Amino acid sequence: MLMSLMGRLSASHQYWRKEIEKHGGKVANHVIGVTCLIASPAERERGGSSKLAEAMERGIPVISEAWLKDSIEKQEPQPLEAYDIVTDLAPDGKGIPWDKMDPSEEALESLSAELKLYGKRGVHNDTRLQERGGTIFEKDGVLYNCAFSRCDLGKKLNDYCVIQLISVPESNLNLYYKKGKVGDDPNAEERLEERRTWKLL
Known part of the structure; x- marks a missing residue:
């Protein structure tokens, strides 16, 4: 074993x-x-x-x-x-959504746990592709999933960007892109594109 x-x-x-x-x-x-x-x-x-x-x-x-x-x-x-010591946890995260948290110490601790539990294999909820069995595309051990954030309070910057390549059974690959300011989800720029062919280097 x-x-x-x-x-x-x-x-x-x-x-x-x-x-x-x-x-x-x-x-x-x-x-x-x-x-x-x-x-x-x-x-x-x-x-x-x-x-x-x-x-x-x-x-x-x-x-x-x-x-x-x-x-x-x-x-x-x-x-x-x-x-078992984790049956009550879920890999797609729990608690307050990270973009709705206040900047207190408790919220930051919760954010840290949220991100760890969400995991690098989680398909973004807004794509709704998880309902169709969507998973993050993986090739040669590489997961095509990126998330970036930028925070500079002095310059009033607090934004993020998510890019995912999602594989859906009996369908084509989908590219999901989302960019916006933390806490201003309704105004985020968002795209979901389905492609028949992708050239992966």
Whole structure:
């Protein structure tokens, strides 16, 4: 069984790596291809990391360290779902939409969590293509999804731009582009173009 470790656990990652390997398992530094991601519930409360977000996006179980202890003690892998620590979270984000937040410290913390949980594979809600099974186009391990923001309070700049190449089953590729000022969504410039052919370098 291949697994990955994240954040501060009750013992060091080196200790757990040795224990896992001693019992026939393997540890990876990434989440691609792993059976599960082992993390402390405290990590999830802190907003997690890109590793947590990627595991959630890929549907990889995120479980507590207790699973390791119990599996070793009982000398067989325990059911992963019994140790899950993220079932109440969703990779498409929760809470207040990021462009509707106030600039307080609490809002900034919430924004950070929102962006991490939204994930780099999330199709923008305004495209409505997720309802048709749309996904971010991926080729050779590259996701065609970009988001930029620019903020300079002195120059009164606070804008963003989102560009996504979206693949829809039984359809053509779609290019989504959105640009505007944060908090002024109704006046944002927005385009969704469907193309029969795309030349990707």
